[in-house]
Amino acid sequence: MLVQRPPMGWNTWNTFGSEINEALIRESADAFIDAGLKDAGYEYVVIDDCWSARDRDPVTHRILPHPERFPNGMKVVADYVHSKGLKFGMYSCDGVRTCADYPGSYDHEFIDAETFAEIGVDYLKYDNCYKPQNAQGPTLYRRMAMALRASGRDIVFSACNWGSDDVWTWIRGAGAHLYRSTGDIHDSPESYRSIANSQREKLGFSGPGCFNDIDMLTVGMYGKGLVGSTGCNDADYRSQFALWCMYSAPLMLGCDIRRMNEQTHKLVTNRALIRIDQDPECRPPIIIRAAHSETCVSMLKMMDNNEYALAAFNMGESDSRIPIMFTDFGLPVSAGYGFQLKNAFTGEDAGTYRDYMRPAVAAHDCVVYLAKLVRI
Ligand code: GAL
Numbered sequence: 001m002l003v004q005r006p007p008m009g010w011n012t013w014n015t016f017g018s019e020i021n022e023a024l025i026r027e028s029a030d031a032f033i034d035a036g037l038k039d040a041g042y043e044y045v046v047i048d049d050c051w052s053a054r055d056r057d058p059v060t061h062r063i064l065p066h067p068e069r070f071p072n073g074m075k076v077v078a079d080y081v082h083s084k085g086l087k088f089g090m091y092s093c094d095g096v097r098t099c100a101d102y103p104g105s106y107d108h109e110f111i112d113a114e115t116f117a118e119i120g121v122d123y124l125k126y127d128n129c130y131k132p133q134n135a136q137g138p139t140l141y142r143r144m145a146m147a148l149r150a151s152g153r154d155i156v157f158s159a160c161n162w163g164s165d166d167v168w169t170w171i172r173g174a175g176a177h178l179y180r181s182t183g184d185i186h187d188s189p190e191s192y193r194s195i196a197n198s199q200r201e202k203l204g205f206s207g208p209g210c211f212n213d214i215d216m217l218t219v220g221m222y223g224k225g226l227v228g229s230t231g232c233n234d235a236d237y238r239s240q241f242a243l244w245c246m247y248s249a250p251l252m253l254g255c256d257i258r259r260m261n262e263q264t265h266k267l268v269t270n271r272a273l274i275r276i277d278q279d280p281e282c283r284p285p286i287i288i289r290a291a292h293s294e295t296c297v298s299m300l301k302m303m304d305n306n307e308y309a310l311a312a313f314n315m316g317e318s319d320s321r322i323p324i325m326f327t328d329f330g331l332p333v334s335a336g337y338g339f340q341l342k343n344a345f346t347g348e349d350a351g352t353y354r355d356y357m358r359p360a361v362a363a364h365d366c367v368v369y370l371a372k373l374v375r376i
Contacts, residue, residue, distance in 0.1 A: 001154045003177040005278045006211045006250045007123065009044025009089065010037070014185070014216050014254025015225030018050035018100060021069040025077050029084045031258045038086060040269040041278065044123050044156075045081045046089030046252065049100040056103050062115050063092075063103050078120035089123030089156075090116060094140035095130030104130055105144060113147035113155075121155055124148060126176075128161040137165040138174055145175025158213065158250075163198075168205040168212070178211040178250050185254075186229035187218035189364060192240040193315050196247070203247055203284030211282070213250045217241065220255030220264030227254070234263050235365035238345070239313055241267055242368045245277035246285045246299050246311055272344035272370055279303040285311075288328045296322045296361070300329040308371040310339060314361040321358045322367075331355070331373070338376045341369040352376055 010028060012020050029045050032038050051074070053064040065073050074090070081088040092112055093104035105112040105126075116124055126144055128137065141159050148155045159176035161167050162183050171179040181202065182195045195214050206212035219241050223231025232240070244251060253268060260268070267273075283302050290296035295316030301309040312322040327333050338354035350369055354376055359367045 001156070001177070002209055003156055003211070004208050004280065006248050006282070007044055007156060007158075007178060008042045008251040008274075008278075009046055009087070009123075010042065010253040010257050011046040011048055011089070011125070011216045013048035014187075014218055014227045015221060015256050017226035020047060020050060022072060022077055026080055027258050029081045029086055032086055033084055035257060035260060035265060036269055037253075037257065038084070040271070041274055042251070042253070044087045044089045044252070046091070046123060046125060047077075048091045048125065049098050049127070050102060051090065052102045054102060056108075061108060061111060063112060074119045082120060087122035088120060089125065089158075090119070090121050091125045091127065093127035093129055094135075094137070094144065095128065096132065097130040099127055099129035106130075106132065106135070106140070109143045109147040110150065113144065113151040116148075116155065117151035117153040121153070123156040123158060125158040125160055128164065137161055137167075138170045141171065141174040141176060149175070160213075168202050172205075172210040176210060178213040180213045180215060182214055184227065185215040185218055186227045187221045187223055187225075187231050188229040189232055189236050191229065192218065192232070192236070192243070196243040199247065200287050206248060206284065207282045208280075211248065211250055214244065214247065216252040216254035217244060218254055219268060220253070220260050225256070233364065235362060237264070237267060239315070239364060239366040241273060242311055242366050243313065245273045246301055246309060248277055248279065248282040248284070251277055270345065272342075272347065273368065276301065276303070276309040276344070276368070276370070279309075285309070286329050288324075290322050290324075293320070293322070296320055298322060298324045306372055308339065308373065309344070309368065310341065310371045311366055311368040312359055312361055313366045314363055317363050319360070319362045322361050323358050324356065326353070326355050336375060337373050339369075339371040340374045341371050344368040344370055
């Protein structure tokens with residue numbers, strides 16, 4: 001199966017951790033529709049760890065649903081999600097136990113893939129805890145990829161080994177459609193910045209078929225929920241969302257989508273930013289550290305149809321002007337061409353610049369433009 005664009009959806013983990021149940025999934029599927037997330041392109045409703053009983057069925061060896069959280073089994077949940085025109089995701093692990101100590105799929109890959117296919121799963125996140133010491137990560141991911149392929153159902157395979165074992169070098173060959181490249185995100189400026197910065201040199205490995213997954217978003221959490229941490233402000237959320245879009249990273253929301261405030265809703269359904277994330281070419285941006293700055297960067301992403309995305313991020317603590325020299329991206333000063341800009345947040349025209357600009361960017365914030373290269 002070819003996954004052409006970075007998957008978009010919502011995952012239970014960041015906010016809810018083990019506090020999950022059938023009602024939450026149903027209400028969140030409803031919210032997908034009511035909040036217009038489906039219309040904006042989000043499609044996967046993903047249940048992370050803690051959905052299963054502590055032990056497998058002693059006779060069939062199948063994984064069982066958690067008796068209190070999902071008393072009616074997983075199929076009714078999948079059916080409900082599907083009835084909304086959405087896709088259904090679940091979670092397992094390549095080790096003996098999952099990270100939260102539920103049964104993992106180690107040595108049960110094929111029977112578990114059959115179970116997931118019977119439930120109607122469209123997306124499987126596959127973690128990396130409690131891996132036997134003599135087991136090779138690449139082998140374990142290949143095993144599950146083969147099991148999913150043999151299951152008779154198209155299931156997006158979302159590998160989650162946190163960037164270990166030089167994952168970017170072998171994961172495409174191991175059959176995954178996306179791969180977590182970093183440790184877990186927390187809802188703080190330091191966390192999303194360090195995650196994004198750690199992948200600057202590795203974005204060339206990401207593209208149609210197999211995407212670099214820099215973790216679920218914390219946008220809209222404001223410090224609440226499992227990975228709440230210090231929380232972020234709206235400028236941080238703009239920057240986080242824009243970084244993920246510039247990287248063509250999967251957009252998996254992690255806040256409580258039933259209760260998004262207006263700013264969060266506006267940001268995560270922003271068509272211009274989603275257009276940047278979902279550009280069919282999925283090219284990595286050219287990233288330039290701003291002259292005389294440790295904390296400011298600019299990025300240019302080539303997209304199809306002579307469009308570009310141009311962004312500048314202020315990851316520092318003081319408001320700044322960020323110098324952007326187009327020649328750093330490859331445009332000759334003497335070309336007679338310049339970038340005609342439209343502000344991606346407001347939709348307003350932002351002027352045409354030939355070789356240089358110096359936008360004002362507040363601390364923690366960013367500017368993002370959709371751009372066309374025009375003769376001037
Ligand atoms: C971590 C993973 C998280 C979440 C958690 C569940 O390993 O990175 O995203 O899935 O396990 O226990």
